Amino acid sequence: AQRVTQPEKLLSVFKGAPVELKCNYSYSGSPELFWYVQYSRQRLQLLLRHISRESIKGFTADLNKGETSFHLKKPFAQEEDSAMYYCALTLYSGNTPLVFGKGTRLSVIA
Amino acid sequence: DAGITQSPRYKITETGRQVTLMCHQTWSHSYMFWYRQDLGHGLRLIYYSAAADITDKGEVPDGYVVSRSKTENFPLTLESATRSQTSVYFCASSESRVSGKAYEQYFGPGTRLTVT
Numbered sequence: 654a655q656r657v658t659q660p661e662k663l664l665s666v667f668k669g670a671p672v673e674l675k676c677n678y679s680y681s682g683s684p685e686l687f688w689y690v691q692y693s694r695q696r697l698q699l700l701l702r703h704i705s706r707e708s709i710k711g712f713t714a715d716l717n718k719g720e721t722s723f724h725l726k727k728p729f730a731q732e733e734d735s736a737m738y739y740c741a742l743t744l745y746s747g748n749t750p751l752v753f754g755k756g757t758r759l760s761v762i763a
Numbered sequence: 764d765a766g767i768t769q770s771p772r773y774k775i776t777e778t779g780r781q782v783t784l785m786c787h788q789t790w791s792h793s794y795m796f797w798y799r800q801d802l803g804h805g806l807r808l809i810y811y812s813a814a815a816d817i818t819d820k821g822e823v824p825d826g827y828v829v830s831r832s833k834t835e836n837f838p839l840t841l842e843s844a845t846r847s848q849t850s851v852y853f854c855a856s857s858e859s860r861v862s863g864k865a866y867e868q869y870f871g872p873g874t875r876l877t878v879t
Contacts, residue, residue: 662803689868697806697853697870739806750796750821751868755805 655680657740657754665760666730674725674757676714676740684742686716686723687751691737700725700738710734730761766790769854769871777879782841784874786854794857795837796868797821797829799850806853812837813859844878851875 658677666672678684688700701709703716703723714725723740740754767788776782786795797809798821808821810829818829826848828840837856841848854871 659805696872697855697868699867702867750808750811752808753798753806755803 655684655742655752657742657752659738659740659754659757661757662755663758663760665762667762668732669729672725672727672730672734672759672761674738674740674759676723676725676754678721678723678740678742680721680742680744682744684716684744686714687741687743688712688714688723688725689739689741689753691739693736697739730759732761732763735759735761767854767856767869767871769852769874771874772872773875775877775879776844778844778846780844782844782876784839784841784852784854784876786837786839786871788835788837788854788856788869790856790858790869791834792856792869793834793859795831796855796857797827797837797839798853798855799823799848800853800873801850809839809852841876844876846878849876849878 656679660675686703689697690700691697712727714723716723737756737758739756741751743749743751770785793814796811798806800806807823809827812818812831815831815834831837852874855868857868
């Protein structure tokens with residue numbers, strides 16, 4: 654069965670420091686990977702997806718099929734990045750539901 | 764951002780009571796989902812629906828019932844609430860993949876349910 658692992662429950666970094674939120678997955682098919690974010694008192698929203706290869710709010714994520722990873726990175730953390738981050742995956746074709754990791758809470762310290 | 768709404772936002776109920784959480788979306792999205800969010804477990808899928816009158820179980824369906832008679836509504840019923848069902852419940856919707864917008868899910872604001 655498919656599984657998404659986010660090994661860190663909490664990650665604290667200082668403002669201006671680099672950030673890396675880890676995500677590893679196990680999936681037998683060809684996966685499509687996403688990062689969702691939940692800011693305080695706001696609803697979950699899509700941050701980015703691997704097929705778009707885009708940078709949103711300074712964040713990037715590269716799919717590494719060899720290491721089955723999709724780590725989220727930002728070179729310089731900002732206080733407004735403090736939030737809960739969820740990695741999620743689905744099959745590349747079809748409409749199978751997303752499988753979410755347990756989430757990582759990022760705290761950026763001023 | 765009134766595209767997807769949930770009601771009530773907060774609910775306290777007693778063990779054994781039936782509770783229905785409502786979810787409504789205005790986009791005519793074909794897919795709708797119910798998740799529960801718990802500390803240490805992240806988001807877990809309860810049920811989902813591909814279209815009106817089509818529903819399927821997710822990871823944790825036991826103790827829950829869903830229906831989807833209309834595309835825009837997807838109520839979740841706890842038939843006999845238990846303390847273990849205390850959680851934050853999120854509804855979400857998405858277009859079908861054939862539209863080209865591959866699988867971005869839009870989430871509601873959540874319902875915080877406490878079972879005493």
